[in-house]
Amino acid sequence: xxxxxxxxxxxxxxxxxxxxxxxxxxxxxxxxxxxxxxxxxxxxxxxxxxxxxxxxxxxxxxxxxxxxxxxxxxxxxxxxxxxxxxxxxxxxxxxxxxxxxxxxxxxxxxxxxxxxxxxxxxxxxxxxxxxxxxxxxxxxxxxxxxxxxxxxxxxxxxxxxxxxxxxxxxxxxxxxxxxxxxxxxxxxxxxxxxxxxxxxxxxxxxxxxxxxxxxxxxxxxxxxxxxxxxxxxxxxxxxxxxxxxxxxxxxxxxxxxxxxxxxxxxxxxxxxxxxxxxxxxxxxxxxxxxxxxxxxxxxxxxxxxxxxxxxxxxxxxxxxxxxxxxxxxxxxxxxxxxxxxxxxxxxxxxxxxxxxxxxxxxxxxxxxxxxxxxxxxxxxxxxxxxxxxxxxxxxxxxxxxxxxxxxxxxxxxxxxxxxxxxxxxxxxxxxxxxxxxxxxxxxxxxxxxxxxxxxxxxxxxxxxxxxxxxxxxxxxxxx
Amino acid sequence: xxxxxxxxxxxxxxxxxxxxxxxxxxxxxxxxxxxxxxxxxxxxxxxxxxxxxxxxxxxxxxxxxxxxxxxxxxxxxxxxxxxxxxxxxxxxxxxxxxxxxxxxxxxxxxxxxxxxxxxxxxxxxxxxxxxxxxxxxxxxxxxxxxxxxxxxxxxxxxxxxxxxxxxxxxxxxxxxxxxxxxxxxxxxxxxxxxxxxxxxxxxxxxxxxxxxxxxxxxxxxxxxxxxxxxxxxxxxxxxxxxxxxxxxxxxxxxxxxxxxxxxxxxxxxxxxxxxxxxxxxxxxxxxxxxxxxxxxxxxxxxxxxxxxxxxxxxxxxxxxxxxxxxxxxxxxxxxxxxxxxxxxxxxxxxxxxxxxxxxxxxxxxxxxxxxxxxxxxxxxxxxxxxxxxxxxxxxxxxxxxxxxx
Numbered sequence: 075x076x077x078x079x080x081x082x083x084x085x086x087x088x089x090x091x092x093x094x095x096x097x098x099x100x101x102x103x104x105x106x107x108x109x110x111x112x113x114x115x116x117x118x119x120x121x122x123x124x125x126x127x128x129x130x131x132x133x134x135x136x137x138x139x140x141x142x143x144x145x146x147x148x149x150x151x152x153x154x155x156x157x158x159x160x161x162x163x164x165x166x167x168x169x170x171x172x173x174x175x176x177x178x179x180x181x182x183x184x185x186x187x188x189x190x191x192x193x194x195x196x197x198x199x200x201x202x203x204x205x206x207x208x209x210x211x212x213x214x215x216x217x218x219x220x221x222x223x224x225x226x227x228x229x230x231x232x233x234x235x236x237x238x239x240x241x242x243x244x245x246x247x248x249x250x251x252x253x254x255x256x257x258x259x260x261x262x263x264x265x266x267x268x269x270x271x272x273x274x275x276x277x278x279x280x281x282x283x284x285x286x287x288x289x290x291x292x293x294x295x296x297x298x299x300x301x302x303x304x305x306x307x308x309x310x311x312x313x314x315x316x317x318x319x320x321x322x323x324x325x326x327x328x329x330x331x332x333x334x335x336x337x338x339x340x341x342x343x344x345x346x347x348x349x350x351x352x353x354x355x356x357x358x359x360x361x362x363x364x365x366x367x368x369x370x371x372x373x374x375x376x377x378x379x380x381x382x383x384x385x386x387x388x389x390x391x392x393x394x395x396x397x398x399x400x401x402x403x404x405x406x407x408x409x410x411x412x413x414x415x416x417x418x419x420x421x422x423x424x425x426x427x428x429x430x431x432x433x434x435x436x437x438x439x440x441x442x443x444x445x446x447x448x449x450x451x452x453x454x455x456x457x458x459x460x461x462x463x464x465x466x467x468x469x470x471x472x473x474x475x476x477x478x479x480x481x482x483x484x485x486x487x488x489x490x491x492x493x494x495x496x497x498x499x500x501x502x503x504x505x506x507x508x509x510x511x512x513x514x515x516x517x518x519x520x521x522x523x524x525x526x527x528x529x530x531x532x533x534x535x536x537x538x539x540x541x542x543x544x545x546x547x548x549x550x551x552x553x
Numbered sequence: 554x555x556x557x558x559x560x561x562x563x564x565x566x567x568x569x570x571x572x573x574x575x576x577x578x579x580x581x582x583x584x585x586x587x588x589x590x591x592x593x594x595x596x597x598x599x600x601x602x603x604x605x606x607x608x609x610x611x612x613x614x615x616x617x618x619x620x621x622x623x624x625x626x627x628x629x630x631x632x633x634x635x636x637x638x639x640x641x642x643x644x645x646x647x648x649x650x651x652x653x654x655x656x657x658x659x660x661x662x663x664x665x666x667x668x669x670x671x672x673x674x675x676x677x678x679x680x681x682x683x684x685x686x687x688x689x690x691x692x693x694x695x696x697x698x699x700x701x702x703x704x705x706x707x708x709x710x711x712x713x714x715x716x717x718x719x720x721x722x723x724x725x726x727x728x729x730x731x732x733x734x735x736x737x738x739x740x741x742x743x744x745x746x747x748x749x750x751x752x753x754x755x756x757x758x759x760x761x762x763x764x765x766x767x768x769x770x771x772x773x774x775x776x777x778x779x780x781x782x783x784x785x786x787x788x789x790x791x792x793x794x795x796x797x798x799x800x801x802x803x804x805x806x807x808x809x810x811x812x813x814x815x816x817x818x819x820x821x822x823x824x825x826x827x828x829x830x831x832x833x834x835x836x837x838x839x840x841x842x843x844x845x846x847x848x849x850x851x852x853x854x855x856x857x858x859x860x861x862x863x864x865x866x867x868x869x870x871x872x873x874x875x876x877x878x879x880x881x882x883x884x885x886x887x888x889x890x891x892x893x894x895x896x897x898x899x900x901x902x903x904x905x906x907x908x909x910x911x912x913x914x915x916x917x918x919x920x921x922x923x924x925x926x927x928x929x930x931x932x933x934x935x936x937x938x939x940x941x942x943x944x945x946x947x948x949x950x951x952x953x954x955x956x957x958x
Contacts, residue, residue: 138604314605317570321607324568449569449586456630526843536566537609541760543842 085130085151088235099238103249107230110253111146114201116223117208120145123550124220125539127318129153129228132311140540142550148224152235154307163301164400165407166393173303177240181392185302186241188395190248191265192293193233194255196226198269199282201257206279209519211529215276217539217548218322222283225315232308240304267477268373275515276532277330277358281370284323284450289377291316292398292443299396324450325535331454332533333357335461346465353514356530360458360465362515365507368470368488371447376478378440381416387432397435398442414438419473419484422492444472475506523551556684556721558763559620560591560598565631566610573602573611585627593620598718600762612761616721654687655731655804658748662956663808672951674811674912678755681723682806687746690733690799691720695792696764703858709771710825710861711790712752715798716764722800724751724765726832727808727914727954731801734785746801747785750916750956752828754836768828768861808914808954810836814844817911819902821891821925823853826917826957827861833914838873846910848874849901853891853921855882875901891921892928902929903936906943912952919957 083104084090090097112120123142130139132153143149161173177185200223210216230252237245255262258270268286273279294316298309334357338344343351352359379386389395390409397403405412412431417424429437451467458465470488473481485498488505502508507515518531526545528534538546562573562582567589574582574589581595582602602611615621615635663671673680685691693715702710724730731746738744752758753766771790772783792798810818810833820830830850837844854860860878869876877898881888895902905911915925930940947953 133601313575314572317568317572317605318607320570321568325608453568539609541609541612541839543839545842 083149084231085128085149086153087132088152088154088239090152093239096239099246100235103234103238103246106250106253107150107227107234108146110197111200111227114197114256115204115227116145116200116220117204119207119216119220119549119551122552125217125542125546125548126221126224127540129311129315132156137311137314145220145224148227150224150228150231152231153311154304155310157303157307161303161306163393164299165396166301166391167408168301168393169407171301173301173306175303177302181302181394182241184389184392185305185394186237186244186248188297188389189233189236189241189305190252192297193230193237193248193252194265195269195290196230196233197252198255198257198264198266199286200226201264202269202271202273202282203279206273206276209276209521210523211276211519211532212522212527212534213525213548213551214528214535214539214546215326215532216523218326219279220549222287222319222322225318228315229312232312236304236308266377268377271373274512275519276326277363277366277515278370280323280326280330281366282323283319284327285367285370285374285447286377287316287319287323288443288446289374291320292378292439292446295398296395296400296439299400301393305394324453326532327363328454328457329533329535330358330531331360331363331457331467333531334360334363335458335463336533338463339461344463346463356518358515358518358531360463360467362507362511364467365505365511367451367467368475369506371469372475373477375440375444375472376476378443378479379436380479381437381440382429382433383436384433386435387430390432390435398439417472419481419486419492424473424490440472444469470505523549556616556618557593557620558717558719558721559593559615559617560596561613561615561621561626561632562589562591563610563613563632564588564629566608568608568610570607572605572607576602576605583623588627588629590623590626592623598763603761614761614763616723654746655748655801658746659804662748662958666948666953666955671807672949673807673809674816674951676811676813676816677809677951678725678812680725680728680806680809681803683802683804684722685720685801687731687733687743687801690801691717691722693717693722693798693800695794695796695798696762697794698790698792701768701861706856706858708824708855708859709773709790710859711769711771712861713767713769713789713792714753714758714764715767715800716762717800718763720763722763722765722803723755724803725755726751726810726836727829728803728805730765730767730803732785732789733799733801734788735799738784744784748802748804749789750826750828750832751803752831754832754839756839760839766831768825768831770825807951808916808956811846811910811912813910814841814846815910816844816846817849817905817908818846819849819851819905819911819913821851821895821913821915821917821921823891823917823921824859825861826915827852829914829916829956831862834869834874838869842873847905849877849898849905850874851877851879851891851894853879853881853917856880890924892924895925895928896931899932899935902932903938906933906936906938909950909952911947913947913954915955915957917957922955922957 121144123144126143128139128149129137129151131137132155163169163171163173206219207216234249237249255264257264263270273282294309294313298306300306337355337357338352341355346360349359409431413428414431414434415426416429416434416437418427448469451469454467471486471490473484473486474488476482485493485495487493522529525547569589578601579595581592583590613632696716697714699712701712702708729748729750731748733746734744749767751765752768757764758766769786769789772786774781818833822830834848837848857863877894879889879891879894881890933940933943944953
């Protein structure tokens with residue numbers, strides 16, 4: 075059997091060649107990972123050169139190396155952000171103690187679970203997106219999809235590294251299980267709901283990267299605060315890559331909107347609800363885009379878990395998972411006597427109730443997330459306003475269409491009106507994409523693989539990747 | 554007051570991901586609810602933030618006299634247009650501004666054009682000229698120096714990249730910069746300034762890194778049987794990464810590329826005369842790869858090993874540039890020169906010469922000038938045109954340019 079030089083194969087800053095035990099563990103895991111990638115990763119395109127960004131170091135100049143590479147040959151590396159000397163645990167009951175370089179025994183199970191759940195989301199999204207290459211609106215978008223995919227793959231590596239390096243046999247078993255579960259599989263589904271949903275088309279993909287990957291950003295941010303230093307450093311580095319996924323989502327939806335309003339303007343359509351005529355132009359009408367937002371936003375809200383949660387309080391107390399940008403918050407970082415206002419539904423009215431801040435951590439992280447989503451939607455609206463079309467995209471009310479948490483049983487409209495089940499059901503198709511919407515969007519999903527060309531429903535980007543010119547051949551599909 | 558290159562973030566492209574603020578080692582980046590912005594008082598151009606930015610928004614620059622304040626940047630919905638700063642630069646039509654030294658070099662280089670006022674192509678961008686002088690030079694730092702020609706080639710040609718840091722040094726394709734070699738000559742006088750055409754497009758060798766590339770041949774000659782090297786070229790070719798170089802200029806306000814996409818550009822060169830054409834070709838490749846105007850290059854060298862940029866040039870697609878690489882010292886082939894190849898392409902050239910969008914540029918050794926001129930005259934004769942009237946009319950309309958040395 076041919077020996078792979080793992081030191082060369084896996085770019086890393088964790089001294090992999092010095093740790094024989096870890097290297098052996100990863101050598102054993104690696105073939106299974108490649109099998110997973112080939113079976114469950116992008117469908118097709120595995121043997122064509124793709125213009126990808128590869129991290130080869132953690133310093134700002136070393137981590138974005140652009141070049142053509144075939145995806146299975148992508149160098150999935152293991153990177154931790156540089157160690158901060160003298161770092162102390164920033165929150166919880168151990169606040170001020172030196173951070174842990176090894177897993178503290180009493181928190182072992184909790185920590186392993188946090189890492190395994192984060193790890194499970196990474197391959198899941200690759201699986202959800204595996205068929206999208208067939209209908210890419212351009213080589214530029216195809217490349218962005220694959221960049222997102224290989225980086226999710228790298229994030230899986232990052233979590234597997236932690237499991238292997240710090241959790242012994244249990245960790246190795248968890249790492250193996252990450253390769254066994256499959257998104258949407260009846261017997262072995264992925265852990266979290268949103269990661270078992272379909273990503274049927276490119277608009278859904280952009281929405282997913284905007285809304286669902288943003289949940290990832292907030293989870294990673296919270297874990298980047300961790301008192302378990304290797305987890306903190308791993309997540310800090312992952313966040314830099316995660317930003318690319320937000321970019322794909324935000325600009326993908328923006329370019330879709332831009333094309334719609336441009337075509338409307340060209341043909342003199344000013345009424346955004348003149349859906350039939352707008353769809354005849356081969357672009358996606360704004361009300362449909364609003365329904366996609368309603369769906370993806372609410373599914374992503376569920377990922378934050380119950381508004382009040384003992385698990386979240388325990389993880390915070392233990393110093394394992396903090397709040398968004400914990401160190402920038404001006405309070406005692408222990409929250410023992412603090413409260414946080416949490417939205418409650420009381421009969422037919424919403425009101426804020428002060429809950430113990432420790433148990434309201436999920437609600438707080440979700441609130442930060444909602445604010446962030448809101449500013450992105452605001453930037454989409456600027457495109458619509460600029461075109462002179464009277465339409466405003468909105469985030470739906472946070473109690474709308476929820477499956478997790480205290481609003482799961484409620485029937486609330488996107489505007490925040492409380493309805494009964496029948497009234498809600500009757501209007502469901504006004505608020506969420508229906509079969510007709512999906513069929514229409516699917517009808518537009520025709521691949522465009524010619525360099526510099528874009529499908530008719532989406533505008534070209536303002537800037538190329540790594541400043542490449544407009545007709546750059548991002549994916550070299552063989553003739 | 555000197556111009557400043559201000560680092561900005563494009564609010565239309567930025568997705569507010571916080572990566573730059575997180576990355577900046579000296580906290581020069583901050584934000585409010587609307588925008589992420591760079592504090593001009595703090596930013597030291599370390600460029601750490603550039604690669605991690607997922608959008609490219611971070612890679613935005615404006616040449617300014619007074620930096621935009623944080624408040625101004627917070628209020629932007631889009632980047633302001635690049636302002637012009639004519640009062641900062643003289644122009645070549647005003648001889649009072651020109652160094653005598655540089656003037657003499659330029660005059661000699663363009664003697665092939667004959668008498669009369671020289672004009673740039675009508676669509677050329679407005680050039681900055683003489684922003685830096687011998688008295689007040691820019692200090693550039695070498696960020697790269699590579700030998701381009703084969704190790705066994707008789708010509709030693711280097712590709713040298715100079716970075717200007719926070720000093721604004723705006724150049725256009727076709728312009729030259731002056732290099733002041735350190736030290737003095739035998740008689741204790743400072744060395745003459747040498748001019749080099751920039752080989753990179755206006756955005757820089759690496760876009761927005763405020764740098765220029767030069768193509769420099771180490772001049773070698775013998776005096777009384779002893780090998781000597783050209784003062785400035787020897788100095789430049791020996792520079793190491795990080796070394797400082799005193800630079801003047803930019804120079805040249807007529808040998809500039811047309812900006813309109815319909816422009817056809819015929820480029821004829823030998824050796825390091827290819828530098829301005831590399832710049833023009835890169836400009837087209839990066840900014841208007843689908844331009845309808847044609848690029849046609851005649852490039853002469855002794856052997857492929859002596860032709861600077863031979864590898865990268867061969868990789869450029871034919872859809873971008875029509876290349877004629879001509880070699881005069883191939884082992885099993887007769888000697889061929891650019892003028893021979895011009896005659897072979899007579900039909901295509903004639904077609905182009907009939908078009909008012911066609912521009913001709915000649916750059917390289919003086920020796921080729923006459924041969925090229927005769928070849929163009931032959932091309933015209935064959936196709937019922939008269940070069941002796943076409944040439945001056947092209948020159949007067951800014952469509953015929955020569956720089957030879």
